[in-house]
Amino acid sequence: MAAKKEQQLLTGPISGHAYNSDLSQLVVSDTSSTFYIYKKDAKGTFTKDKELKKHIERVKSVDWAPRTNRIVTCSGDRNAYVWNLDLESGEWKPTLVLLRIDRAATFVRWSPAEDRFAVGSGARILSICYYEEEPDWWVSKHIKKPIRSTILCIDWHPNNYLLAVGSCDFKCRVFSSALKELEDKPTTSGWMPKLSKFATLLAEFDTSEGWVHGVKFSPSGDKLAWVSHDSSVNVVEMGRQEKVFRCLVSTLPLTTVLFLSESALVCAGHDNIPSLYNLVGEEVVFGARLDVSKKKEVGGMSAMARFKQLDKTGDKEDDSKLNTTHQNAIVELRATRIQDGKVKQFSSAGQDGKVVMWDVDVLAASIGGLKI
Amino acid sequence: MSKAVDSRQFRTIDIDAYDEEAYQDDKSTDVTGSQEHSLQVSERAAQVKQLLNTSKCGDALTLALKDPPIGHLDASVKDQNYQTVMSVLKAFRTTDIDSAINSLSAPEVDVLMKYLYKGFSCSPDKAASLLLWHEKAVKKGGLGSIVRVMVDRKGV
Numbered sequence: 282m283a284a285k286k287e288q289q290l291l292t293g294p295i296s297g298h299a300y301n302s303d304l305s306q307l308v309v310s311d312t313s314s315t316f317y318i319y320k321k322d323a324k325g326t327f328t329k330d331k332e333l334k335k336h337i338e339r340v341k342s343v344d345w346a347p348r349t350n351r352i353v354t355c356s357g358d359r360n361a362y363v364w365n366l367d368l369e370s371g372e373w374k375p376t377l378v379l380l381r382i383d384r385a386a387t388f389v390r391w392s393p394a395e396d397r398f399a400v401g402s403g404a405r406i407l408s409i410c411y412y413e414e415e416p417d418w419w420v421s422k423h424i425k426k427p428i429r430s431t432i433l434c435i436d437w438h439p440n441n442y443l444l445a446v447g448s449c450d451f452k453c454r455v456f457s458s459a460l461k462e463l464e465d466k467p468t469t470s471g472w473m474p475k476l477s478k479f480a481t482l483l484a485e486f487d488t489s490e491g492w493v494h495g496v497k498f499s500p501s502g503d504k505l506a507w508v509s510h511d512s513s514v515n516v517v518e519m520g521r522q523e524k525v526f527r528c529l530v531s532t533l534p535l536t537t538v539l540f541l542s543e544s545a546l547v548c549a550g551h552d553n554i555p556s557l558y559n560l561v562g563e564e565v566v567f568g569a570r571l572d573v574s575k576k577k578e579v580g581g582m583s584a585m586a587r588f589k590q591l592d593k594t595g596d597k598e599d600d601s602k603l604n605t606t607h608q609n610a611i612v613e614l615r616a617t618r619i620q621d622g623k624v625k626q627f628s629s630a631g632q633d634g635k636v637v638m639w640d641v642d643v644l645a646a647s648i649g650g651l652k653i
Numbered sequence: 654m655s656k657a658v659d660s661r662q663f664r665t666i667d668i669d670a671y672d673e674e675a676y677q678d679d680k681s682t683d684v685t686g687s688q689e690h691s692l693q694v695s696e697r698a699a700q701v702k703q704l705l706n707t708s709k710c711g712d713a714l715t716l717a718l719k720d721p722p723i724g725h726l727d728a729s730v731k732d733q734n735y736q737t738v739m740s741v742l743k744a745f746r747t748t749d750i751d752s753a754i755n756s757l758s759a760p761e762v763d764v765l766m767k768y769l770y771k772g773f774s775c776s777p778d779k780a781a782s783l784l785l786w787h788e789k790a791v792k793k794g795g796l797g798s799i800v801r802v803m804v805d806r807k808g809v
Contacts, residue, residue, distance in 0.1 A: 405674075430676045450676055491804040511804045512797030529759045531795025 284643040285572075287606055288326060290319065291634035295612055296340065298630040302347035304617055306330070307636070308354075310340035316354055318373070327636070335362055335375045342388045346395040353378075355386035355400050361410070363398075363419055378419040380408045388434055394441045396463055401432025407446055409458045409479075424456055424480040434495050434537075438502045442467055443483070445505055447493030453507040453515070455484040471503065471519030488515055488525045494550065495537040500622050504560075508535035508548050514558055516546070516565050528558060528565035539614040541641060542623045545653045547571065549611035549629055553603065555639060559652055569648050571639065574604040609633035623653070678806060690722050691730045698737045705744050711753050717741045718757070718764045724807030731809065738768045739776065742786060754789050762794040766802045767809040 290309060297310045307327050310316040314336040319327035338357035345352050352373065355361040359382050362375040380386060384403035391398045397411040400421070405428045408421040430449035437444050442459040457477045459465040467476055472483050491510025498505055506516045512530040535550030544560040545568070557568035602608065609632035617638065618626035630636045645651045669675055697716060704713035717738045722730050745753060757765065769790065772783045790798065 490801065490806070510800070512800040529763065529797060529801070531797045533796050534800055 283640070284647055285606060285637050285639050286325075287635055287637040289633075289635050290327065293634055294609070294632035295630040295634055295636070297343040298613060298628070298636060299343050299345035299352070299615065300347075300617055300628070301345050301350065308343050308345055308352055309630070309636070310343045310354065311634075312339050314338055314340060314356065314358070316340045316343060331373065333364065333373055333375075336360065338385070341386060344389050344391050344398065346391040346398075349395045351391075351395070353389050353391060353398050355380075355389040355402075357385035359383065359385060359402070359404075361386055361389060361398075361400050361408075361419075376419065378410050378421065380410070380421050381423070382406050382408065384431075387432060390435050390437060392437045392441050392444075393439055396441075397458075397460075399435045399437070399444055399458070401435050401446065401448070403431040405430055405432065405448070407432055407435070407444075407456070409460070411460065411463055413462075422458075422460070422479060424458070426480075427482060427485075428454070433492060434507075436497045438472070438498050439500070440467075440470075440502060441465070443472055443502070445496045445498060445507075447496040447507050447509070449492045451487060451489050451491065451493065451509070453486045453489070453493050453496055453505070453509075454482060455505065457481045457483055484522055486515070486517060486522075486525055488527055489513060491534065494535065495548075497538045497540055497546075499540045499543050501543060504540075504543065506538050506540065506546055508538045508550065510534045514538065514546070514548055514565050516560060524563070526560070526563060526565045528567065530567070532556075536610065536612060537614045539616055539624065539627055541627075541653050547614060547627065549614055551610045553605040553607045553610060553631070555611065555614065555627075555629055557651060557653070569651055571644055571648070572606050573648060606637055607631040607633055607635055690725060691727060693720065694722055694730050694734045694737075698733055701737050701741060705741065710741070710745050710749065711756060713741045713744070714753055715757070715761065718761045718768075721764050721767070721809045723805075723809050735768065735771060735775070735809075738765075739772060739779070742768075742772075742782065743779075747785065750786060750789055754786075754793050757793070759794065759798075762790055763798050763801050764809065765790055766794060766798045767805060770802050771809060 291311050293311050295309055299308050305321045307319045315332050315334045317329055318331040320330040322328050336356040336358055340354050340356045343354045352364040361378040361380055364373040364375050367374050382402045382404040386400050386402045388401040400408040407424040410419045410421040413420050428448055432446055432448045434447040442465050445455050447453045455472055457473055458479055459467040460479055489509035489511055493507050493509045496507040503519045508514050512534045514528040516526045533551035535548040538546055538548045540546050546558045547555045549555040554570050554572035556570050558565050559568045611629045611631045613630045615628045616624040617628050625641050628638050645653055701713045701717050722734055725731050769783050769787050
């Protein structure tokens with residue numbers, strides 16, 4: 282089995298991607314106001330199935346709720362739509378969500394129970410949206426203070442009412458979004474020592490000097506990791522929030538992070554490759570590059586062939602391609618297959634329009650010394 | 654035409670400063686500006702001089718890069734530390750630079766990078782030697798160390 286399976290889906294940058302429950306369909310958004318649903322054919326490649334046009338500005342983020350089979354998209358036109366599949370016609374029908382924001386929506390994620398979703402925006406407002414039966418639409422409740430700049434990323438805690446938010450004001454925060462309307466029964470925990478109402482700021486971390494591009498809770502929810510524009514990976518434990526474990530990365534900034542297990546993280550970003558980081562005691566250490574570049578055939582061309590090509594094309598050799606799988610920054614990492622609480626397969630989407638599936642076990646076998 | 658057309662005054666207004674919702678750094682948590690810091694910096698300058706006199710360049714470098722006065726309100730304190738670091742960099746032989754950088758930890762390489770970039774802007778005459786240091790520091794710290802200099806809002 283191959284360590285990775287790549288596919289060039291689009292010619293331009295992908296802004297967001299998400300899979301359905303059995304990975305047979307993929308929703309992808311690019312820099313236009315249309316987003317696409319791809320279906321996996323018999324050979325295992327994704328082919329374009331539907332084009333969904335409803336937004337009037339570029340679609341910034343998409344998410345697919347696997348169990349309830351709903352898609353949510355948010356866009357620069359300050360709106361979000363929830364799409365339901367009409368089984369008779371096979372068409373996706375949009376429902377408007379009133380976000381009540383005056384700037385672009387930047388990021389959207391369904392909660393683990395899929396009864397609500399959170400939308401981050403440039404209006405420095407986090408909108409928690411849920412469905413109301415009576416008026417038959419989605420309403421939103423705002424979390425404003427003390428977020429002071431554009432929200433870039435959100436991640437839900439497994440308990441469905443806590444969430445972490447990373448924003449352009451260089452901070453990573455944890456909020457409570459427990460709602461009486463949705464019959465939440467929050468319990469106290471390391472993140473929430475006292476029962477707190479909706480929009481309470483539970484934790485604020487400011488160890489980053491740069492915008493917080495990606496944030497993620499560990500599978501149990503006891504740890505929180507974030508990556509920021511100052512080329513660092515930061516991890517904090519629920520039980521000891523004063524000590525943030527910080528790892529200085531030696532490449533360009535990372536934009537997205539994913540926990541493979543409680544002690545292993547995969548990060549990716551402007552360095553074009555997913556990299557493994559391990560939590561060892563009180564430190565986050567770099568584990569390995571997961572994209573092992575194939576060595577270019579050195580000296581494969583004879584001197585005569587080289588001069589011939591130089592004469593014909595004026596170029597010495599074709600070095601216009603980077604030797605990484607992704608030819609541009611990776612925008613998003615998604616866990617696609619989880620077994621026993623560990624991620625066994627994840628997918629990366631990049632600014633080069635490629636979507637690549639990475640198999641964790643095969644990578645571990647092929648790259649020596651990986652600890653996952 | 655009215656007089657207003659001639660006036661270019663409005664083009665010099667920093668409109669973003671009047672934006673109430675613009676992000677302002679929270680300055681209340683800055684502990685710099687203290688007397689302690691300036692004392693530390695002067696002491697360090699003396700100690701580093703001593704080390705350089707006894708040719709302990711490696712130790713001088715580590716000491717010079719320790720606890721930089723980041724964001725200090727008094728520019729003379731920052732200046733003094735900057736001069737200390739520059740004097741150390743000048744004292745190194747080209748062949749010794751590699752081993753010196755290899756013995757630095759990642760945060761120390763970051764501080765060195767900050768001073769190198771300050772050097773590029775303040776002392777362009779030293780650019781040649783600073784570029785040599787820069788090349789070797791990038792080998793150790795990678796592009797990430799340069800990124801951290803760029804995002805640093807307080808400045809060393």
